[in-house]
Amino acid sequence: MIKTGKYLSFFVKDLLVACGFLTVLAAIVLALNSTETVHGSLFVQLFLGASAFTCFRYALVNTHEVEKRVQTISFYIFFILADVFVILWLWLFADxxxxxxxxxxxxxxxxxxxxxxxxxxxxxxxxxxxxxxxxxxxxxxxxxxx
Incomplete structure (x- = not known):
């Protein structure tokens, strides 16, 4: 069984990978289609998107061996956090x-x-x-x- 600290370190690593991937993807798209500068709000949106993706992934696809109780608790926590990130993105950036x-x-x-x-x-x-x-x-x- 995996310890909670190790589980959270995997989560942070996956979050950083998702943020990095989205940042590179956004940089490529902006370099090809835009001549404007990058606004700071784009980085906040990328972070919120990567956070929501990572939380949904950890809620729905459990790749780590954890106890049944920990798995249930992490499902609810990560699913709620993912919803919070999506709603926060909608509240801040949706027009x-x-x-x-x-x-x-x-x-x-x-x-x-x-x-x-x-x-x-x-x-x-x-x-x-x-x-x-x-x-x-x-x-x-x-x-x-x-």
């Missing part, structure tokens, strides 16, 4: 009628309600499937004892 500052609060509330409902349904469905699997295992063991 237009779709992302009016007054629309952002109901948007966040809808995201929270939907995610809570999905997690609750996943939890209930997981319990039901575990119960069915245990019943089938009991039937299998009783059938094997005869």
């Amino acid at each position: 237009g009628p779709l992302m009016d500052k007054g629309v952002l609060v109901p948007f966040v509330i809808v995201i929270l309600v939907v995610k809570t409902m999905v997690y609750t349904m996943m939890h209930i469905d997981g319990k039901r499937e575990a119960k069915q699997l245990n019943q089938k295992l009991d039937e299998y063991h009783k059938g094997g004892d005869k």
Whole structure:
């Protein structure tokens, strides 16, 4: 099993790689298509994008061997952090009628309600499937004892 400090060091390394990749990609695109200077807000957007990507990756694709409890906790923490980074990016940099500052609060509330409902349904469905699997295992063991 991997220790928490090592797990976080892997996360920081992956975050820096994602930031570096996005920065190089943005530099190439800007060099090919623009003659303007690079604004500081672009680097903040790149960092927020890389942070959201890395958090979603650690929430959904677990490549490190950790305990079941740590895996569950990291799933929720990283998924919430990814949502925070996306919402922060929308709040700071999205323009237009779709992302009016007054629309952002109901948007966040809808995201929270939907995610809570999905997690609750996943939890209930997981319990039901575990119960069915245990019943089938009991039937299998009783059938094997005869």
